[in-house]
Amino acid sequence: MMLIQFNSYKRFFLLFLSLTLFLSCKAGDYQFYLGTENDKDLIALFKLLEKADSEEEAQMEIHYTIMNRIISRYKADGESDKMNLFLTDYINSHENDPYMAYYLLTIAENYLNGGARAVAETYYRRILYNYPDLIIGGHSIHKIILEELAYYSEDYEERIHSFLKLINRFPGQLDMGQIYYYLGKSYGELGFWDEAFIAYENFLRSPETEITGDPNARIHLTDLLRFQRSDKSWTRTDLDQLVVNIRSLIYQRNGTKLKRYQAEKFFTMSWSQDETDLFTHTKLNIASFLNPGVQVKRELDPMSNDSEAFLRSWGWSYRIRTWYLYFKKIDYPADPEINGRWEWAGIYIGDTF
Numbered sequence: 001m002m003l004i005q006f007n008s009y010k011r012f013f014l015l016f017l018s019l020t021l022f023l024s025c026k027a028g029d030y031q032f033y034l035g036t037e038n039d040k041d042l043i044a045l046f047k048l049l050e051k052a053d054s055e056e057e058a059q060m061e062i063h064y065t066i067m068n069r070i071i072s073r074y075k076a077d078g079e080s081d082k083m084n085l086f087l088t089d090y091i092n093s094h095e096n097d098p099y100m101a102y103y104l105l106t107i108a109e110n111y112l113n114g115g116a117r118a119v120a121e122t123y124y125r126r127i128l129y130n131y132p133d134l135i136i137g138g139h140s141i142h143k144i145i146l147e148e149l150a151y152y153s154e155d156y157e158e159r160i161h162s163f164l165k166l167i168n169r170f171p172g173q174l175d176m177g178q179i180y181y182y183l184g185k186s187y188g189e190l191g192f193w194d195e196a197f198i199a200y201e202n203f204l205r206s207p208e209t210e211i212t213g214d215p216n217a218r219i220h221l222t223d224l225l226r227f228q229r230s231d232k233s234w235t236r237t238d239l240d241q242l243v244v245n246i247r248s249l250i251y252q253r254n255g256t257k258l259k260r261y262q263a264e265k266f267f268t269m270s271w272s273q274d275e276t277d278l279f280t281h282t283k284l285n286i287a288s289f290l291n292p293g294v295q296v297k298r299e300l301d302p303m304s305n306d307s308e309a310f311l312r313s314w315g316w317s318y319r320i321r322t323w324y325l326y327f328k329k330i331d332y333p334a335d336p337e338i339n340g341r342w343e344w345a346g347i348y349i350g351d352t353f
Helices: 008-024 028-033 040-051 057-077 080-093 100-113 117-130 141-152 156-169 176-189 193-204 217-229 239-252 255-261
Strands: 134-136 262-270 308-314 322-329 342-349
Touching (some): 080 100, 100 117, 100 134, 117 141, 134 141, 141 156, 176 193, 176 217, 193 217, 239 322
Antiparallel strands (some): 322 342
16 A cells, blocks of 8 residues: 655645746647646646656656646546546556556546446456555545445445455444445345345444434344344235234134234334334233224225235224224245235224324
């Protein structure tokens, strides 16, 4: 890894030399790289680069400084295409420049900003596998690239490999909770569920991590891992038969058997409550509210759909006498035998709005 540093004397010398050249140079052979304004600043910098063009190690910091000023000039002018042309020609004629990874990264970022992610990723891979790391402005180029590939590559195997390299190479510079969360997601996309569950367990060990766009990620993954460890004995293949069995047990006032049908994380709440509210999962002793007056509708409520079902009941010995029994199709691709089965997930208290 290389650390780029400069002292004040060199900066003063370069500024003086570039201003001298700025006052005397013409476009000449550099016309091809100039922007729409035929920028004399660029011409001066090109001349300066030519004078400093040497592969001697003592010259490389000065060389990099000039190159970085050229890049900054192009960025200020919004001339990314001209910059790419200049940098590509420079790279082809300076194969031993130790700052090659930085110049290639600059080209990649130009393509990325221009909407050509696939081209940018080609450059990322070229840098990662062919050039040593550099620290630019306190940031590792390899780390920047690995994060881009880990979070945004369309190839989930590449995402996984990039996350693992980040963990191995930069463990002290990462939000490990976020890394493990998205690593688990990537494993899940490929069906590697054992590895995904391990990654999610590691995510849950980082309580300070917040996932943008999924504020309840910790709750959802805690539920997923609880479900993964459970015997899943309450699940049923057929929704209609599940509804028939529960209706029958309610009429029999058999609270003991009803409990066996309740999902492991069974909830009881009003329609206005949030299922993530811890109080919704306080165990309700249904048997204490059963009485001969309880009635259960035979047909599912019209708001039911392919993944959720609601069954209206009334006459309960409770201050709010109408309950909607709620059934949910299980989304659990980790086990094809369980995925798509049904569970009695909870009860909504009161009539719908």
